[in-house]
Amino acid sequence: EPEVTQTPSHQVTQMGQEVILRCVPISNHLYFYWYRQILGQKVEFLVSFYNNEISEKSEIFDDQFSVERPDGSNFTLKIRSTKLEDSAMYFCASSEGGQGTDTQYFGPGTRLTVL
Amino acid sequence: AQSVTQLGSHVSVSEGALVLLRCNYSSSVPPYLFWYVQYPNQGLQLLLKYTSAATLVKGINGFEAEFKKSETSFHLTKPSAHMSDAAEYFCAVSDGNFGNEKLTFGTGTRLTIIP
Numbered sequence: 001e002p003e004v005t006q007t008p009s010h011q012v013t014q015m016g017q018e019v020i021l022r023c024v025p026i027s028n029h030l031y032f033y034w035y036r037q038i039l040g041q042k043v044e045f046l047v048s049f050y051n052n053e054i055s056e057k058s059e060i061f062d063d064q065f066s067v068e069r070p071d072g073s074n075f076t077l078k079i080r081s082t083k084l085e086d087s088a089m090y091f092c093a094s095s096e097g098g099q100g101t102d103t104q105y106f107g108p109g110t111r112l113t114v115l
Numbered sequence: 116a117q118s119v120t121q122l123g124s125h126v127s128v129s130e131g132a133l134v135l136l137r138c139n140y141s142s143s144v145p146p147y148l149f150w151y152v153q154y155p156n157q158g159l160q161l162l163l164k165y166t167s168a169a170t171l172v173k174g175i176n177g178f179e180a181e182f183k184k185s186e187t188s189f190h191l192t193k194p195s196a197h198m199s200d201a202a203e204y205f206c207a208v209s210d211g212n213f214g215n216e217k218l219t220f221g222t223g224t225r226l227t228i229i230p
Contacts, residue, residue: 004158033217043159043205043220056217091158100147100209100216101166106159 002026004107006092012113013082021077021110023092032075033093033104034067036060043091049075050098082114117142119206121221129229134178134193136224138206141187148189149207149218150180159205165189176200201228 005024013019025032034046048055049067066078075094079086089111093104122137140146147166151159163174170182176199180191189206203225207218 006158031216035218035220042222043207043218045217045219048217058217093159095216098216101164102216103161103164104216104218105161106151108156108158 002105004092004094004105006090006107006110008110009108010111010113012115015084015114016081019079019082019112021079021090021092021112023075023077023094023107024073025075025092025094026096026105027073029094029096029105031055031095031098031102032067032069033095034077035091035093035106036088037091037109038085038088046077046090055098079112082112084114087112087114117146117208117219119148119208119219119221121204121206121224123224124222125225125227127227127229128196130198131195134191134196134200134226136191136204136206136226138180138189138191138221139187140189140206140208142208147209148180148182149209150174150178150189150191151205151207151220153203153205153223155202162191162204196226196228198228198230201226 007022032049037043047057047061064080089109091109092107095102095104118141120139149164150162163172165182173179205223206221
């Protein structure tokens with residue numbers, strides 16, 4: 001069964017460093033998302049992406065964040081200058097269509113630890 | 116703005132007993148509702164979803180949920196708990212607008228099964 005994959009599974013970085021989290025969505029999906037979950041808190045929407053541009057972003061997704069689909073398979077989330085409060089589990093998701101009824105399939109997540 | 120509230124961050128049931136996980140939603144438009152499960156060290160997996168068809172929705176692993184508009188609820192049930200059901204369960208809502216299909220999650224309920 002096709003699945004969303006994410007690398008790395010765990011990333012440790014120093015405050016102020018740049019990180020790139022990578023995702024490979026399901027191959028025939030057209031809509032891509034990033035969510036994050038700070039330890040002990042709810043899963044929060046960060047950004048949605050379609051047709052090589054951002055569809056929607058939350059207030060969390062400030063200028064320090066960017067997303068890119070550099071080729072036909074990868075979808076990346078970049079944090080330019082990490083802060084302690086960026087420590088969280090980051091989930092990538094993809095869906096075939098963009099309607100609310102379309103199932104979003106989630107990857108296993110990348111745990112980001114900022115020291 | 117839409118939201119979901121999950122009552123009970125931790126629920127414990129005996130093996131073989133009824134599982135009931137509560138979710139109430141708030142939405143200004145008819146919602147689409149989802150239950151996801153997260154097993155340890157894994158991503159979010161869709162259990163079931165309500166998309167305005169039948170109000171009683173059956174999902175994987177014997178789970179089902181009933182959409183009750185009058186109570187703004189979408190509680191998850193399973194008649195007989197199994198040890199393998201131990202996981203974290205998340206209720207989520209989407210307002211279904213095309214191009215605005217982000218999921219808004221609840222805080223999650225950790226289900227423990229007592230042997």
